[in-house]
Amino acid sequence: MSSSLTAWVDIFVRVLDKLPLTLLMTVLSLFFALLIGLGIAIIRIQKYRYIYGVATLYLSFTRSTPLLVQLFLVYFGLPQLLLVFHLDINHWDRLVFAIMAFSFHTGAFMSEVIRSAYLAVGKDQLEAAYSVGMSYPQALRRIILPQAFLISLPNLGNNIIELLKDTSLAFTIGIIDIMGQVRIILGNNHGIGMFQIYVVISLVYWATCIIIESLVGYAEKVFRKGHVGLSK
Amino acid sequence: MAVVDFKFALEQVPTVLKGVPWTLTIAIVAMLFGLILGLLIALCRIYKLPVLNQLSILYISFIRGTPLIVQLYVFFYGVPVLIDYLNPRLGIQIDADEIPPLLYALVAYTINTAAYQAEIFRSSINATNEGQMEAAYSVGMTTRQGLTRIILPQAFLIALPNLGNVFIGLIKATSLAFAVKVIEVLAISKIIANDGYRFIEMYLVASIIYWFLCLVFEFIFFKLEKRMSRSEARIGLNASA
Numbered sequence: 001m002s003s004s005l006t007a008w009v010d011i012f013v014r015v016l017d018k019l020p021l022t023l024l025m026t027v028l029s030l031f032f033a034l035l036i037g038l039g040i041a042i043i044r045i046q047k048y049r050y051i052y053g054v055a056t057l058y059l060s061f062t063r064s065t066p067l068l069v070q071l072f073l074v075y076f077g078l079p080q081l082l083l084v085f086h087l088d089i090n091h092w093d094r095l096v097f098a099i100m101a102f103s104f105h106t107g108a109f110m111s112e113v114i115r116s117a118y119l120a121v122g123k124d125q126l127e128a129a130y131s132v133g134m135s136y137p138q139a140l141r142r143i144i145l146p147q148a149f150l151i152s153l154p155n156l157g158n159n160i161i162e163l164l165k166d167t168s169l170a171f172t173i174g175i176i177d178i179m180g181q182v183r184i185i186l187g188n189n190h191g192i193g194m195f196q197i198y199v200v201i202s203l204v205y206w207a208t209c210i211i212i213e214s215l216v217g218y219a220e221k222v223f224r225k226g227h228v229g230l231s232k
Numbered sequence: 233m234a235v236v237d238f239k240f241a242l243e244q245v246p247t248v249l250k251g252v253p254w255t256l257t258i259a260i261v262a263m264l265f266g267l268i269l270g271l272l273i274a275l276c277r278i279y280k281l282p283v284l285n286q287l288s289i290l291y292i293s294f295i296r297g298t299p300l301i302v303q304l305y306v307f308f309y310g311v312p313v314l315i316d317y318l319n320p321r322l323g324i325q326i327d328a329d330e331i332p333p334l335l336y337a338l339v340a341y342t343i344n345t346a347a348y349q350a351e352i353f354r355s356s357i358n359a360t361n362e363g364q365m366e367a368a369y370s371v372g373m374t375t376r377q378g379l380t381r382i383i384l385p386q387a388f389l390i391a392l393p394n395l396g397n398v399f400i401g402l403i404k405a406t407s408l409a410f411a412v413k414v415i416e417v418l419a420i421s422k423i424i425a426n427d428g429y430r431f432i433e434m435y436l437v438a439s440i441i442y443w444f445l446c447l448v449f450e451f452i453f454f455k456l457e458k459r460m461s462r463s464e465a466r467i468g469l470n471a472s473a
Contacts, residue, residue, distance in 0.1 A: 064400065064446030065439040066407035069418060073439065076431030081236075161296070168299035169408075179301070194309035202298040202306055209297035 007193075011185065011200045018181040019204065025099060025167045025177065030160060032103035037110025044115055055111075062108035067101070067166055074101040075173045098170045106163050113159060117152035118144060150223050157216030161209050168205070178204060241433040244424055248437050251417035252445070257334070258409060258416070259402045262341035267395075269342065270349025275379075277354055288350065295347035304411040307340040333413040340412065341402065348398050356391035357383060389460050396453035400446050407442070417441055 043055045062070065075097040079090045121144050129139035171179035182197050273291070276284040295303065312328035319326060360383050368378030407418040415423075418438050425434035 060447075061439070061443060064404070064450075065442045066404040066418065068407045069435055069439045069442060072422070072425075072431065073435045076425070077435055080432050165299035168301050195306070195313045198302060198306040198309060202294070202302045205299060205302060206294055206297040210293070 008196065008200070011197055012204075014185060015178055015181055015197075015200055015204055018176060018178050019208070021175075022164070022167050022177045023208075025095070025102065025170060025175075026160070026164045028099050029102035029106060029167070030163060032099065033106035033110045033163070036103060036107030037112075037114050040107065040111035041114040041118060044111065045118055059108050059111065062105055067105050068169055068172065070105055071098070071101040071169055071173060074104065094173055094175050098167075098173060098175055102163065102166060102170075105166070106159060109159050109162070110156075113152050113155040114148070117148040117155070120151050121147045150220075153216060153220045153223070157213065160216070161212055164208060164212065165205065236432050236436070237430065238433075240428075240430060241437050244421075244434065245437055247424065248417055248420050248434075248441060251415065251420045252441065254334070254409070254414060254416040255403065255406045255445070258337050258341055258406045258414070259399065261338050262345050263399050263402060265338075265342040266345035266349045266398075269346035271353050271384075273346065273350035274353035274357060277350070278357055292347045292350060295344055300344055300405055301408050301411055303344055304337075304340050304408060307343070308336050308412045311336070336412040337406075337409045337414045341405065341409075344405070345398060345402055348401075349395070352391050352394045352398065353387065356387040356394070359390050360386045389457075392453065392457045392460065396450065396457075399453070400449060403445055403449065404442060 040055045040058065043051050044059075075094070078097070078100075079088075079092075082089055125143055125147065126139055129143045134142065167177060168179050170177050171183060174180070176184065178201055182201055185197055186194060273288045276288050311331070315326050315328045318324070364382050364386065365378050368382045373381065406416055409416050410419045410422070421434040421438040425431045
């Protein structure tokens with residue numbers, strides 16, 4: 001019994017060893033996804049001519065094709081495409097492609113989160129900002145975005161968790177994250193004990209998600225506190 | 233060799249389309265069973281049935297906290313272990329190797345989607361006015377009658393947009409069915425792509441097929457919603473929503 005317990009602990013340690021890489025992918029992709037999302041949201045809110053259509057097409061494509069397909073398109077397709085322009089990116093690290101694909105994918109969802117939060121703040125807030133002589137960027141930074149951020153927090157949290165779970169697909173292009181590590185362990189074990197390993201890995205993901213969830217919940221509490229006095 | 237060989241891509245479309253029935257089978261069957269299971273779980277949580285309520289919370293948290301692909305693997309490798317364990321104890325002879333991969337996929341996707349649908353039903357049932365149930369009681373309906381005749385029809389309408397999202401998510405999620413060795417759209421594309429190093433072509437074909445499927449179902453759900461909310465508009469439920 002004790003030997004099987006150490007086996008379990010051993011698997012846990014080896015899986016946890018790769019958790020930083022999963023988190024790194026999540027955080028970097030989240031950062032770029034927020035940038036993309038903000039850009040797309042602004043384009044869609046301001047209805048800029050021509051690029052509005054492009055942004056909508058991007059949204060539709062990203063939201064109606066599986067992430068796995070997008071991952072493959074970026075990893076296998078993009079280098080092939082760029083070779084035409086004599087750009088050789090085949091030697092780039094796989095991680096770059098994975099983060100590109102995840103940012104591209106999550107960016108679409110983020111843009112909708114941001115857009116809905118922006119619209120939820122309401123026009124009167126913007127008008128009030130104008131009436132005291134603020135410019136649009138000022139109003140955006142000081143009035144709209146702080147409120148929109150609070151509104152978007154629950155959705156943002158959901159999407160961060162979604163993103164964390166999505167990174168489990170990175171092993172399909174050969175990245176050694178948690179899932180990749182599992183593959184290696186299984187290879188060394190000649191496929192014995194698959195069930196235990198996948199139970200361990202699901203526990204690791206689960207725990208990480210619960211931590212993220214509570215962090216977002218905490219953030220919601222903190223930011224709401226400061227806003228009660230102002231808005232009501 | 234051209235960068236994107238459209239002729240090759242077009243030639244392969246019929247082959248890839250053979251995966252569509254698999255994709256749709258998984259999505260539709262999982263959706264239907266998920267509806268039933270999700271509704272039951274939602275009712276367990278709303279009426280706070282002892283034990284079942286806690287189990288539901290744990291189940292939903294687990295499903296939403298782990299990636300689908302991990303769940304597929306746990307299920308795919310866990311069930312044979314379970315069967316090996318049960319066979320001698322129950323005196324039955326089930327050969328785990330003879331269970332078709334599609335069955336694994338169907339059950340695993342149902343378990344996954346039921347958790348999301350349970351949350352949708354819970355919120356939509358809570359969104360229907362409490363007075364509706366009281367009104368049902370006041371005309372002498374039982375709880376079951378009130379639920380099936382008054383609450384659920386309204387809750388279903390509220391849930392419909394979210395159910396549409398879940399279904400489209402499900403269509404996209406079927407691209408992971410390769411994990412349990414089901415050969416669907418993406419698996420076929422991948423096989424062809426690996427054969428001739430034609431990655432862009434095959435993955436473009438796959439993504440356009442998925443895109444098209446999603447657009448079609450988006451349209452169907454839109455029509456369904458419009459149709460079902462026709463009677464609602466008269467009593468002003470839509471105006472307040």
